[in-house]
Amino acid sequence: MNDVxxxxxxxxxxxxxxxxxxxxxxxxxxxxTCLINLMSAPGSGKTSTLLALNRYFKDRIxxxxxxxxxxSDVDAKTISEAGIPSVQLHTGGMCHLDADMTRQGIQAxxxxxxxxxxxxxxxxxxxxxxxxxxxxxxxxxxxxxEGDDKPAKYxxxxxxxxxxxxxxxxxxxxxxxxxxxxxxxxxxCNPEIQIFYISAKTGEGxxxxxxxxxxxxxxxxx
Amino acid sequence: MNDVxxxxxxxxxxxxxxxxxxxxxxxxxxxxTCLINLMSAPGSGKTSTLLALNRYFKDRIxxxxxxxxxxSDVDAKTISEAGIPSVQLHTGGMCHLDADMTRQGIQAxxxxxxxxxxxxxxxxxxxxxxxxxxxxxxxxxxxxxEGDDKPAKYxxxxxxxxxxxxxxxxxxxxxxxxxxxxxxxxxxCNPEIQIFYISAKTGEGxxxxxxxxxxxxxxxxx
Numbered sequence: 001m002n003d004v005x006x007x008x009x010x011x012x013x014x015x016x017x018x019x020x021x022x023x024x025x026x027x028x029x030x031x032x033t034c035l036i037n038l039m040s041a042p043g044s045g046k047t048s049t050l051l052a053l054n055r056y057f058k059d060r061i062x063x064x065x066x067x068x069x070x071x072s073d074v075d076a077k078t079i080s081e082a083g084i085p086s087v088q089l090h091t092g093g094m095c096h097l098d099a100d101m102t103r104q105g106i107q108a109x110x111x112x113x114x115x116x117x118x119x120x121x122x123x124x125x126x127x128x129x130x131x132x133x134x135x136x137x138x139x140x141x142x143x144x145x146e147g148d149d150k151p152a153k154y155x156x157x158x159x160x161x162x163x164x165x166x167x168x169x170x171x172x173x174x175x176x177x178x179x180x181x182x183x184x185x186x187x188x189c190n191p192e193i194q195i196f197y198i199s200a201k202t203g204e205g206x207x208x209x210x211x212x213x214x215x216x217x218x219x220x221x222x
Numbered sequence: 223m224n225d226v227x228x229x230x231x232x233x234x235x236x237x238x239x240x241x242x243x244x245x246x247x248x249x250x251x252x253x254x255t256c257l258i259n260l261m262s263a264p265g266s267g268k269t270s271t272l273l274a275l276n277r278y279f280k281d282r283i284x285x286x287x288x289x290x291x292x293x294s295d296v297d298a299k300t301i302s303e304a305g306i307p308s309v310q311l312h313t314g315g316m317c318h319l320d321a322d323m324t325r326q327g328i329q330a331x332x333x334x335x336x337x338x339x340x341x342x343x344x345x346x347x348x349x350x351x352x353x354x355x356x357x358x359x360x361x362x363x364x365x366x367x368e369g370d371d372k373p374a375k376y377x378x379x380x381x382x383x384x385x386x387x388x389x390x391x392x393x394x395x396x397x398x399x400x401x402x403x404x405x406x407x408x409x410x411c412n413p414e415i416q417i418f419y420i421s422a423k424t425g426e427g428x429x430x431x432x433x434x435x436x437x438x439x440x441x442x443x444x
Contacts (some may be wrong), residue, residue: 041264042347042376043368070348072282093378095317095348123375124348125264126317127293145367145390146265152294153345156315168367174393211301 004076006088007108009101017131023097024134027104034116034220035102036213038133039157041150042123044143045167047075048200050118053083055203056210058083061217062115066105069099075120085111096127099134117215125154129161136220137213139163144171148178151185158189163196164211169198226298226312229330230322231323246356246436250328252282254355256338256442257324258368259357259378261379263372264345266365269297270422272340273304277425278432283439285338288327290319297342307333318349321356338439347376351383358442359435367392370400373407380411385418387431392421 003023040046050065050158057063061196064085067076074086087109091097097105102119109117121128140161142150145168151158158164166179179197186193196212198205239259249259262268278286286307289298298310299411309331313319319327324341331339343350362383364372367390373380380386386408388401401419408415418434420427 010431021389041345042372043263069375071377072371074371093348093352095346122348123263123318124346126315126344126346127349130315143265143367145365145393149294149296150264152296153291155293171393171396172368174396 004080004086004088005071005108007095007105007199008092009104010091017098021132021134024103025136028134028136028174029187029203029220032112032221034217035133035135036116036118036137036139036215037121037133038118038141039121039161040123041125041126041139041146042208044141045200046120046123046141047078047166049141049165049198050079050120050189052198052200052203052206053213054084056207056214057116060214061115062113063118064109064111064114066109066117066119068105068120068122069218070122078091085109091122093157094126095122096131097121097133098131102133105133113200114148115221125150125157129157137162137216141165141167142182143168144175144177149185151182151189155189158186162192163191164193166195166197167200169197169204170202192198223318226295226302226308226310227330228295228312230312230314230329231326233397239320243354243356243357246321246325247358249298251442252356253334254443255336256359256439257355257357258340258359258361259343259355259365260340260361261343261350261364261383263347263368265367266345268342268345268363269306271298271387271389271420272301272342274305274325274420274422274428274430275424275435276306278429278436279338282436283337284335285330285340286333286336288331288339288341290327290342290344292344301353307331313344317344317346318353319343319355320353322440324355325357337443347372347379351379359384359438363387363389365390365406366397366399369397370404373411377411380408380415383412384414384416386415388417388419389422391419391426392424
């Protein structure tokens, strides 16, 4: 088992986050590392989706995870136990990460040769959508129990993300979740959004998501 | 069916939110209105819990609901269709409500004789916990699918709330949710927190929650 490294993030002093994010994105492009900003509401299954993806990632790419959290280190422990290089970022109450905090995390992860770094952002559908972290890909997870109306209520998140993962589809029989309604809401925010249906628990649909991500990572890194 | 009144909230100009919240709380105490600040992650079932409570509230108290949302009016429509006076508050991207925004909402609701007003806050476990809205009671909902570790990850929310409602208990067989673990995490944040287990969908446990709230409202209003 790997040790969990816990990093207390300092608040950024840079006024222009957008410019800083653009700088970080260029740096990462140069060193051929694809950064994914993974966002969702609390409990949608960000960590378990990453564990499910690892089945397809582990022999094909070198990857690491930055777990952002307000206080705990539950997620970094889980990721670390799966043998994935990881670091726990503590925001000390902050509700989102910006580009400079992301850079601090990447430095703490300290691995120069990764094809992919995933930033698991704070569980929050509002604030993280407002801040460019320098990521190449923005991805959001909506879990079935949260309901099909989330894209109507938190439109910016779906507008900003290119990939929408609908998780916990094994629980579809238990909830009133209208896929068509959800897709219509999501496409109203972002007509180009790509939607994947998965169950991180049973593994259903995860291969299709992994294949798509591996393609995107390859394109970014060449 | 009642019409849905949509109010665009103005950003507060008051620097000292705590002092303003205290003022609002005193005003409400004087007019014998109990304000509940209801907070949770997106999709925990805030609106459906209110609808379930209405079965016990409707003949015993006069009450109204303020639905805070970033953009949509889905929830206010639902509440209004149940015959509960309601108003939709649009924050225009803001991730929480403060005391002044709450006051704007109460004025828009425009009913002087209510025993109870519920503020359904933005679905967010982080920012709303940081702002005193002037409420007499702070209540949070955790739904079973979100997982038992939420109090460990979002401690401030559980620290600030006196009532924790665990919703969607009808789905306990489908999820790995350890009640004892969750309670231990929650009580570590707040040893006094009162925990109620309900299913807004089946009605299980709702009477006990309603009775407790009616008691609290009575105590505040006398």
